Amino acid sequence: MKIEKLKIAVQALNATLSHLDRELGQKLRELLKDDQFEEEQLVSSLKKEIYGVLNEFWSSIPADTLRINRLVGGKNSRIKPWLDFQATLSEGGWEDADHPQRFQQLAARFSAKDPLLNVSALLNLLKCATRMLGYVEEKTKKQYPFDRLRAEIDAKGHLPHERMKQEQIVTTLAVVFYLLHYHCTAEQLQLLPLLCDYRLSTTNEERRSEKAVVRYMLEQVLCSQEFFLDYEKDYITSSRDWVESRDISTLAPLLPKNITALKKHLDPLPWSKIxxxxxxxxxxxxxxxxxxxxxxxxxxxxxxxxxxxxxxxxxxxxxxxxxxxxxxxxxxxxxxxxxxxxxxxxxxxxxxxxxxxxxxxxxxxxxxxxxxxxxxxxxxxxxxxxxxxxxxxxxxxxxxxxxxxxxxxxxxxx
Incomplete structure (x- = not known):
């Protein structure tokens, strides 16, 4: 998308914004003040900041509104200027301009079942575990993450710094496994891969890896359980970094009170629900x-x-x-x-x-x-x-x- 067209789109947006969103409109104007961009230069470097503003807007919309299947926006609707702005961005080549909107809509549907199950915190745990483990490769997608993790433990488990990292990965995945099977509804489980796709500032490697983890844990429950039972004694631990994790704190009302209690929930599993x-x-x-x-x-x-x-x-x-x-x-x-x-x-x-x-x-x-x-x-x-x-x-x-x-x-x- 060319800088001139982007400036025109931002001006059109600001001209029709609700007073509630003028501060966000100003943020967009500030992003375009820098004269370093030339007329024909693509402004992909601005996408992250602009999408961040879009995400900020959609996260401010009431959940009941977001859960409407199709957001159209009437003549005087607060959301219409933003829908028009996204359409302009899409026409200019930013085909994923509606991803912040889609993510917040899916998140609203996800949270409707259980507001305590914070989807951003759950996705952050997935992101953290896959980043530390290393991203999935196409040829090993069906066995990811546990075949990779077993191999890492066998090869590097004797190294203290690697051991600490592996303990954090195993413990984080155990928490994700627990949340998926004890707290997520069937609809929420269907939404998770889509939420991985539409989350802001997510790379293709992250999307593939996070969805591979979710798919494995849902389709191969017994194999996942077998892994955790093999490694629970030495690798499911309560490290300081893990205890102080903001995401763990956010999800704490749904989690077992300590690591020992978490281990007990790995066997038996809630088979009726599964x-x-x-x-x-x-x-x-x-x-x-x-x-x-x-x-x-x-x-x-x-x-x-x-x-x-x-x-x-x-x-x-x-x-x-x-x-x-x-x-x-x-x-x-x-x-x-x-x-x-x-x-x-x-x-x-x-x-x-x-x-x-x-x-x-x-x-x-x-x-x-x-x-x-x-x-x-x-x-x-x-x-x-x-x-x-x-x-x-x-x-x-x-x-x-x-x-x-x-x-x-x-x-x-x-």
Whole structure:
């Protein structure tokens, strides 16, 4: 954008500003007083300051107004001059001129669910952790941040200054993990990646890294938990810098009272909240099917991932479910998950089929068709498959989930 066009846009803005915003308009005029810019010179160096003023304006708008899906601005509206100013900047080549507005709108929606959950403080923790760890690379995006962090600890954990930094990273990520799973709603979790995109003065490396952390912690809950449990004893600590962090102080009303309490919240996790995410707004069967698959995919990446490990995990989760209305849905989801774990292990079992028992193929087919039945797909069972469902480990699994009330599970998912 050329300096002359920018000056004209600022003049037009100041001519129509509300008295509430004249000080902000003056700030913009002050930025353009310097004569060092030539007529044809691009003024990208001013973007940061100008966007800062835009952010200051939008942060002053009441949250109820910001939560309106589409801000138009009437003839005498306070926001219309700023919308026009942003449009001019966009036409001049600053296509992200509306990012301060979008960020504040998203932040208003985020905070509507819980005003104590300060989104800027949460994003700052993400920014701090990824900056200290190093930004994500495209080829390792799926494993970021914990594969990178494990490698850093293995390579440099013996160095005192590196050890202190690693402790701060692990502790900060543990706090983020806690906030995501204990306090964020499903809608807030959907908003977080967008907030990373639109936050002021954020580089592409920061955006990619912060979104990679959020994605990993939400999609690979078990793997994240496994990391924290591996390192909690020595790396989740209460350093002076961490205790004095402004962001930690801001979020303190939502956090456990100390590091020991934080560690206790890493196992067990609030599984009902995690596994039933999306149930209020989406098709129940689709949510349970999707979340069961996500849990299974996550489970396959653990160090301990046998069928019996899956059964033990399901038992642990069931014990954590307190509300009767949640227990039925969780039971149905875990039923699918355990059948997936059984089928996965059975098909990879190198042992030859027994002479009297059913073949590996029959057992796997029976388990998959049972999953189809539970998720609303009617797959016809052959007589061998019907019998296979009643024998061995597969029969025990089905009895475990259906012995109390077989119909309730089926009805729940239809």
């Amino acid at each position: 596994l039933l995410k999306g149930m209020q707004t989406e098709n129940k069967t689709e949510v349970l099917t999707r979340n069961a698959q996500q849990l299974f995919n996550d489970f396959l990446l653990l160090k301990k991932r046998s069928y019996f490990d899956a059964i033990n995990l399901a038992s642990t989760i069931q014990q954590d479910v307190k509300l009767p209305e949640e227990r039925l849905s969780i039971n149905a989801l875990l039923y699918i998950f355990c059948l997936q774990a059984y089928e996965n292990e059975r098909k990879e079992d190198p042992r030859p089929d027994g002479f009297f028992g059913f073949s590996r193929g029959t057992k796997c087919s029976a388990a998959l068709k049972k999953i189809d039945f539970l998720t609303g797909t009617r797959s016809q069972l052959g007589w061998r498959e019907s019998l296979a469902l009643k024998q061995g480990r597969l029969g025990q699994l089905i009895d475990t989930f259906e012995k109390n009330d077989v119909q309730s599970v089926d009805v729940e998912l239809k």
